[in-house]
Amino acid sequence: xxxxxxxxxxxxxxxxxxxxxxxxxxxxxxxxxxxxxxxxxxxxxxxxxxxxxxxxxxxxxxxxxxxxxxxxxxxxxxxxxxxxxxxxxxxxxxxxxxxxxxxxxxxxxxxxxxxxxxxxxxxxxxxxxxxxxxxxxxxxxxxxxxxxxxxxxxxxxxxxxxxxxxxxxxxxxxxxxxxxxxxxxxxxxxxxxxxxxxxxxxxxxxxxxxxxxxxxxxxxxxxxxxxxxxxxxxxxxxxxxxxxxxxxxxxxxxxxxxxxxxxxxxxxxxxxxxxxxxxxxxxxxxxxxxxxxxxxxxxxxxxxxxxxxxxxxxxxxxxxxxxxxxxxxxxxxxxxxxxxxxxxxxxxxxxxxxxxxxxxxxxxxxxxxxxxxxxxxxxxxxxxxxxxxxxxxxxxxxxxxxxxxxxxxxxxxxxxxxxxxxxxxxxxxxxxxxxxxxxxxxxxxxxx
Amino acid sequence: xxxxxxxxxxxxxxxxxxxxxxxxxxxxxxxxxxxxxxxxxxxxxxxxxxxxxxxxxxxxxxxxxxxxxxxxxxxxxxxxxxxxxxxxxxxxxxxxxxxxxxxxxxxxxxxxxxxxxxxxxxxxxxxxxxxxxxxxxxxxxxxxxxxxxxxxxxxxxxxxxxxxxxxxxxxxxxxxxxxxxxxxxxxxxxxxxxxxxxxxxxxxxxxxxxxxxxxxxxxxxxxxxxxxxxxxxxxxxxxxxxxxxxxxxxxxxxxxxxxxxxxxxxxxxxxxxxxxxxxxxxxxxxxxxxxxxxxxxxxxxxxxxxxxxxxxxxxxxxxxxxxxxxxxxxxxxxxxxxxxxxxxxxxxxxxxxxxxxxxxxxxxxxxxxxxxxxxxxxxxxxxxxxxxxxxxxxxxxxxxxxxxxxxxxxxxxxxxxxxxxxxxxxxxxxxxxxxxxxxxxxxxxxxx
Numbered sequence: 001x002x003x004x005x006x007x008x009x010x011x012x013x014x015x016x017x018x019x020x021x022x023x024x025x026x027x028x029x030x031x032x033x034x035x036x037x038x039x040x041x042x043x044x045x046x047x048x049x050x051x052x053x054x055x056x057x058x059x060x061x062x063x064x065x066x067x068x069x070x071x072x073x074x075x076x077x078x079x080x081x082x083x084x085x086x087x088x089x090x091x092x093x094x095x096x097x098x099x100x101x102x103x104x105x106x107x108x109x110x111x112x113x114x115x116x117x118x119x120x121x122x123x124x125x126x127x128x129x130x131x132x133x134x135x136x137x138x139x140x141x142x143x144x145x146x147x148x149x150x151x152x153x154x155x156x157x158x159x160x161x162x163x164x165x166x167x168x169x170x171x172x173x174x175x176x177x178x179x180x181x182x183x184x185x186x187x188x189x190x191x192x193x194x195x196x197x198x199x200x201x202x203x204x205x206x207x208x209x210x211x212x213x214x215x216x217x218x219x220x221x222x223x224x225x226x227x228x229x230x231x232x233x234x235x236x237x238x239x240x241x242x243x244x245x246x247x248x249x250x251x252x253x254x255x256x257x258x259x260x261x262x263x264x265x266x267x268x269x270x271x272x273x274x275x276x277x278x279x280x281x282x283x284x285x286x287x288x289x290x291x292x293x294x295x296x297x298x299x300x301x302x303x304x305x306x307x308x309x310x311x312x313x314x315x316x317x318x319x320x321x322x323x324x325x326x327x328x329x330x331x332x333x334x335x336x337x338x339x340x341x342x343x344x345x346x347x348x349x350x351x352x353x354x355x356x357x358x359x360x361x362x363x364x365x366x367x368x369x370x371x372x373x374x375x376x377x378x379x380x381x382x383x384x385x386x387x388x389x390x391x392x393x394x395x396x397x398x399x400x401x402x403x404x405x406x407x408x409x410x411x412x413x414x415x416x417x418x419x420x421x422x423x424x425x426x427x428x429x430x431x432x433x434x435x436x437x438x439x440x441x442x443x444x445x446x447x448x
Numbered sequence: 449x450x451x452x453x454x455x456x457x458x459x460x461x462x463x464x465x466x467x468x469x470x471x472x473x474x475x476x477x478x479x480x481x482x483x484x485x486x487x488x489x490x491x492x493x494x495x496x497x498x499x500x501x502x503x504x505x506x507x508x509x510x511x512x513x514x515x516x517x518x519x520x521x522x523x524x525x526x527x528x529x530x531x532x533x534x535x536x537x538x539x540x541x542x543x544x545x546x547x548x549x550x551x552x553x554x555x556x557x558x559x560x561x562x563x564x565x566x567x568x569x570x571x572x573x574x575x576x577x578x579x580x581x582x583x584x585x586x587x588x589x590x591x592x593x594x595x596x597x598x599x600x601x602x603x604x605x606x607x608x609x610x611x612x613x614x615x616x617x618x619x620x621x622x623x624x625x626x627x628x629x630x631x632x633x634x635x636x637x638x639x640x641x642x643x644x645x646x647x648x649x650x651x652x653x654x655x656x657x658x659x660x661x662x663x664x665x666x667x668x669x670x671x672x673x674x675x676x677x678x679x680x681x682x683x684x685x686x687x688x689x690x691x692x693x694x695x696x697x698x699x700x701x702x703x704x705x706x707x708x709x710x711x712x713x714x715x716x717x718x719x720x721x722x723x724x725x726x727x728x729x730x731x732x733x734x735x736x737x738x739x740x741x742x743x744x745x746x747x748x749x750x751x752x753x754x755x756x757x758x759x760x761x762x763x764x765x766x767x768x769x770x771x772x773x774x775x776x777x778x779x780x781x782x783x784x785x786x787x788x789x790x791x792x793x794x795x796x797x798x799x800x801x802x803x804x805x806x807x808x809x810x811x812x813x814x815x816x817x818x819x820x821x822x823x824x825x826x827x828x829x830x831x832x833x834x835x836x837x838x839x840x841x842x843x844x845x846x847x848x849x850x851x852x853x854x855x856x857x858x859x860x861x862x863x864x865x866x867x868x869x870x871x872x873x874x875x876x877x878x879x880x881x882x883x884x885x886x887x888x889x890x891x892x893x894x895x896x
Binding site for chain 1: 455458459460461462463465466469470471473474476480516519520565569574577580581584607608609610611612613614615617631632634636637643644645646647648649650651654664667668672762763765766771772773775778779782787788
């Protein structure tokens with residue numbers, strides 16, 4: 001597949017470039033390792049790894065365009081020799097990472113970069129941004145999938161995401177986490193995600209009568225009609241849909257469903273279900289949209305809503321309750337020296353790492369151990385970080401999104417229920433530090 | 449300026465295309481008007497209009513690429529005649545809008561599109577997304593500018609925004625609202641925003657001693673050094689910075705400042721200030737970063753923090769307390785008929801509109817009146833919506849961001865203080881509906 005991410009390396013913080021210039025001036029460009037991990041977030045007891053493919057696309061095509069270096073020259077901030085260096089710069093490092101769709105926990109590195117210091121430093125903002133965004137969205141979507149208990153979920157977030165690339169990320173990450181489809185046509189094209197969608201209120205309003213609008217739509221799309229029934233009065237809308245649904249049934253292309261987009265979803269869905277059932281339309285599904293997230297899905301289902309599938313918009317597309325991750329990218333090794341940082345409340349573990357996962361005999365996750373990359377794996381554990389890029393090239397072709405999704409389908413059920421409740425438990429999933437990694441830390445103590 | 453937004457029209461919801469196909473099949477493509485406005489949001493008493501330039505770029509270059517129509521053909525959803533129609537489609541409509549940097553309020557249209565129904569419908573998701581994102585970020589930034597009371601603010605949000613588009617939008621919108629600079633180099637290039645930034649913790653860690661790192665940086669960038677002092681121990685860091693600052697002063701290129709990024713900002717900033725002042729370094733500024741938003745700025749300043757400028761990251765870049773707008777785009781007129789929608793809690797005013805603003809004699813905003821576009825302006829009011837695009841072309845060239853920023857600088861002080869407090873007042877800024885617009889509404893009542 002062609003690279004999908006053409007992000008310029010100029011999408012970086014100025015301090016990455018000023019640091020690089022200072023490093024270069026002193027010939028400080030030997031190998032460094034940075035760890036990417038999330039700090040603890042109270043409302044997110046677990047994370048779903050996502051965004052790796054974007055990072056690998058970015059690194060494989062890393063190069064400053066001429067207009068970018070021209071801008072830097074004209075800025076007057078840098079010497080010509082530094083800009084010449086940037087012009088020739090490519091990413092030649094190694095990356096270890098968890099597969100997309102892997103569950104992970106706070107403090108666990110989801111990715112590590114080992115590269116000449118300047119390269120490893122310059123890519124920091126994009127790595128944090130891409131892995132942070134995709135992981136945040138995949139995690140939010142996984143919570144919705146769990147709340148929906150097998151009902152279908154569709155991504156409707158395009159209009160309210162924070163930009164177009166966020167919309168594409170929302171479609172991809174939510175499909176990865178188990179959504180069935182997206183309304184975003186570009187995401188459908190780019191990631192081979194099923195696209196769905198039928199009509200908005202404006203469609204109904206463009207006709208003199210609601211029933212005319214319904215009939216017109218069904219005529220053009222007999223195979224895939226879902227009627228939006230709440231433009232004027234929801235129950236009236238359902239009553240208008242029923243005769244058409246009968247006609248469609250008789251003609252051999254039954255109505256797929258109706259959609260509710262406002263009002264009391266529990267009451268309206270039950271009344272709509274009863275009306276449809278009485279009319280012999282038990283197979284007509286009820287879709288619901290408008291302000292849903294995992295909490296509201298759980299709420300309406302617990303109160304007996306008769307909803308078959310949910311359209312998920314704003315609150316999922318921006319992860320409204322937790323709209324950012326605490327993802328950070330920290331230097332852990334430089335010039336054969338393991339390094340760490342000790343600012344109050346912000347401790348980083350020194351050294352190149354591995355995450356080892358131990359399962360219960362029943363197949364559930366038991367505990368994770370953050371260890372040294374080179375240590376012998378503890379018995380009965382599986383290492384989660386793999387070499388995914390060597391000397392600037394992917395070690396294997398990008399897996400399809402469908403395959404990543406299939407992998408993730410098996411992951412979430414392995415997490416003990418108490419760690420995946422919507423309101424998180426007091427206790428966190430057990431993540432230990434190995435003895436060997438712990439032993440490394442004092443040697444890397446701060447220096448005055 | 450060359451178009452900056454190359455967003456494909458395929459970035460749309462599938463239902464926009466299915467509705468379009470149904471409209472086309474019936475020859476329903478006469479002129480429609482849609483209004484873009486925000487519904488009421490409790491924590492946002494006012495909004496700062498932004499994003500118009502992106503919308504105009506998108507509309508001026510609106511065209512489906514061949515690979516996009518190819519995808520639609522291969523989807524099997526549409527008839528060939530419809531896709532032929534899309535291939536030839538350009539945007540030929542009119543747009544009325546408020547200038548970027550205009551204050552506006554819930555229910556007021558910030559933009560209206562009048563175009564053949566299908567065009568006006570297809571562009572819906574991008575319009576809501578772009579105006580919503582930029583407006584949300586400019587509004588958040590304006591709140592920070594107000595809280596900072598004249599102190600400098602710098603956008604540091606790149607790594608934590610929801611994608612790269614959002615990062616560029618955050619840099620642009622915050623500069624529009626009064627920030628002084630951004631760390632985002634690409635935003636600096638694209639929008640001619642000043643870029644700043646010096647060093648991260650990893651820079652300090654790459655040296656054996658903090659003081660070596662400081663000296664190395666100052667040697668490379670003598671004119672613009674800000675030393676990050678909290679990698680190991682903040683007060684120790686300040687003490688390491690002082691001898692270097694004296695040397696720099698003596699050499700004629702004084703240290704610009706120090707930066708605190710963790711810990712108790714009130715206590716540390718006051719202690720740092722005292723140490724610097726005692727050392728005769730009263731001109732060395734104190735920068736602070738790490739988790740700031742308008743609330744935390746107000747808090748630390750009220751407790752006497754000695755901070756000269758703030759780096760604004762995550763919470764501003766994602767507008768963390770209100771991470772989305774309730775922006776909607778509603779059909780208000782079609783085929784000489786004013787239309788509206790009456791779902792519970794979601795009422796839309798029918799008809800093409802204008803927003804009239806009345807000022808107090810003292811130059812403060814007094815009230816707004818939402819009226820009909822064609823009505824005579826009420827006395828002593830100013831109309832906020834202008835024709836910005838006619839038959840698919842801009843009516844005037846895009847204004848520079850610097851000019852928009854200059855305009856906005858005068859706007860916020862005109863809003864009475866009670867409507868721009870951080871914790872919003874019980875009462876909302878007065879927005880009335882004109883008699884003429886009100887008279888229009890019954891005629892557009894729902895039809896069964």
